[in-house]
Amino acid sequence: MQKYIDQVMSMAVEFLPKVLLTIVTLIVGFWIIKKITATFKKTLDKREIDETVKPFLVSLVSIGLKVLLCFSAAGIFGVETASFVAVLGALAFAIGMALQGSLGHFASGVLLLVFKPYQVGDVVEISGKIGTVKGIHIFNTILMTHDNKKVVIPNGVVTSGVIINITGQEEQKLVMTFGIGYGDDIDKARSVIKQVIDSCPNIMREKPIDIFVSELADSSVNFSVRVWAKNEHYWGINFYMQEHIKKAFDKEGIEIPFPQRSVHIEKTA
Incomplete structure (x- = not known):
């Protein structure tokens, strides 16, 4: 014991x-x-x-x-x-x-939620798809396109490519191109464009407004027009400018070139 x-x-x-x-x-x-x-x-x-x-x-x-x-x-x-x-x-x-693929999407989802390159409600371009972010989940991101199509993109694809956050800032610069004929007066066209800009609502006039000749193209002299807009006014300003520039050019007799082809037929004896 x-x-x-x-x-x-x-x-x-x-x-x-x-x-x-x-x-x-x-x-x-x-x-x-x-x-x-x-x-x-x-x-x-x-x-x-x-x-x-x-x-x-x-x-x-x-x-x-x-x-x-x-x-x-x-x-x-x-x-x-x-x-x-x-x-x-x-x-x-x-x-x-x-689970290699799933874990990759999962890790990418965590990174997206931590670093937030975009948020729900932002308009983004991911892998060539443009739409409004409706959801950011662990494995995928859900976009709703402008024609109401639901796009589900795996997060691994999102983080491996380029992300363009279109409305990530409160303001955007709207860049538009308008062409005139080589026989038209550049100064007159610039004045007409300026008049349309002055009549367009919601353009941020405290920001720089650019109207300059950007290119001497094959069949047109191209103006680059750049204005600033709040995100919510972006598309409204774009549609207004496109319509009213056409009407103003027509009224002032300024030609807007379009692709055309001349065919010459030779008559032989």
Whole structure:
């Protein structure tokens, strides 16, 4: 009996410090992890991260730190963790290979929600598609085109290409081109264009207005007209200018060239 008591006492003396150190490590570690996740959550709140992804990111950080803490505690207690790490690594690799495409779209979705190159309601051009952003999800972005078509674009495609945020700013510069014939008076055409601009509502007149000859084309002298507009007035100004420039040119006898071909037929005896 004394022999067993001595063995128990010997084991207690050997393992008790490790047990106490492991318990202290876990208590202190969980407290630190709690503080870290709380700080991380406050940082996400300040950056106005989307509410749909915020809980996931906080949970991801919390679980990752807790797993590392458990491995550290097991190592202090004397458990060999190398084999567990190898198994977990192999399992993570297998899952990653099986879900490679989905994980890529998922990671891209997180980046879009964190860095916000566009928001819901913005008009954007992505992969040649222009539309209004109706939703930004973890795996895809949803656009609604001007002809009311729903376009679903995987987030991996979004982040791997060029993103043009058309209405990301409050103001836009509207660039238009109008051509006149080579026989028409440039100064007169410029004056007519200026009159139409002066009559057009909602143009931001405190911003620079440009009217200049931009190109001597094959069959026309092209004017580049640039005005500033609020996002909500962009299309209205564009349609107004196109219509009223045509009417004003017709009224003043200024020709608007269009593609045409002359055919000469020779009559032989």
